[in-house]
Amino acid sequence: MKLVLWDIDHTLIATRGVGRKLFGKAFEEVTGTVMREQATVDGMTEPVIFRETADLHGISSDRAMFEDFARRSADLHRLHAHELRERGHALPGAATALAALAEMEGVVQSVVTGNIRPVAEIKLQVFGLDTHIQFPYGGYGEDHDDRAELVRTAITRTCQATTTPFTEADVLLIGDTPADVAAGRAAGVRVLGVATGRTTSAELDKAGATAVSAGLEDLRPLRALLR
Numbered sequence: 001m002k003l004v005l006w007d008i009d010h011t012l013i014a015t016r017g018v019g020r021k022l023f024g025k026a027f028e029e030v031t032g033t034v035m036r037e038q039a040t041v042d043g044m045t046e047p048v049i050f051r052e053t054a055d056l057h058g059i060s061s062d063r064a065m066f067e068d069f070a071r072r073s074a075d076l077h078r079l080h081a082h083e084l085r086e087r088g089h090a091l092p093g094a095a096t097a098l099a100a101l102a103e104m105e106g107v108v109q110s111v112v113t114g115n116i117r118p119v120a121e122i123k124l125q126v127f128g129l130d131t132h133i134q135f136p137y138g139g140y141g142e143d144h145d146d147r148a149e150l151v152r153t154a155i156t157r158t159c160q161a162t163t164t165p166f167t168e169a170d171v172l173l174i175g176d177t178p179a180d181v182a183a184g185r186a187a188g189v190r191v192l193g194v195a196t197g198r199t200t201s202a203e204l205d206k207a208g209a210t211a212v213s214a215g216l217e218d219l220r221p222l223r224a225l226l227r
Helices: 018-031 046-056 063-079 081-087 094-102 117-126 147-162 178-187 201-207 220-226
Strands: 002-006 107-111 171-175 190-194 211-213
Touching: 002 147, 018 046, 018 063, 018 081, 046 063, 063 081, 063 117, 081 117, 094 107, 094 220, 107 147, 147 171, 147 178, 171 178, 171 220, 178 190, 178 201, 190 201, 190 220, 201 211, 211 220
Parallel strands: 002 107, 002 171, 171 190, 190 211
Antiparallel strands: none
């Protein structure tokens, strides 16, 4: 058995600014302050992005405020799913890669993402990429600030749900940022770095990815890591 854990933003999809827009709307509704700037998002978890964005605006936040934000963010993503569909897109090769892995015997697919779970589900459903993903097995932004802990959470959940004793050697994490690579290395799993976001192949290789691919159209690196 193999467990494949996908990052979402800039690995499987691009929201083309809709994600930032909805973050800003939820931020304003919860804090009463218009979002002038947003903290770094690449590879970060939603609680960290919210807290650091609040700090940029001189706002002292706590877990309760983040949970209010998370609920509103989920509501807004549901309300604006049509806009996400119209402006965003699935990245080239994403659907084919998910389907190809689903056809491989013994491969389980889930996600490790800084998004909260409702938003993760909406983002993949909008682009028809949810069919092969076991969402209950995943690791999400609300689970922990540290991305490596999200990997460990996903492994634990998958082991419990499938009664399969997955080890770190059975797990492959796929992501587009050095933070994804660092999380996988810290959790002791292999990482396929895909240069589908703002990070180059060379930068992903330097960060320590097990293997690097320019995108998901070429499935050979992915298949090789699962053999």
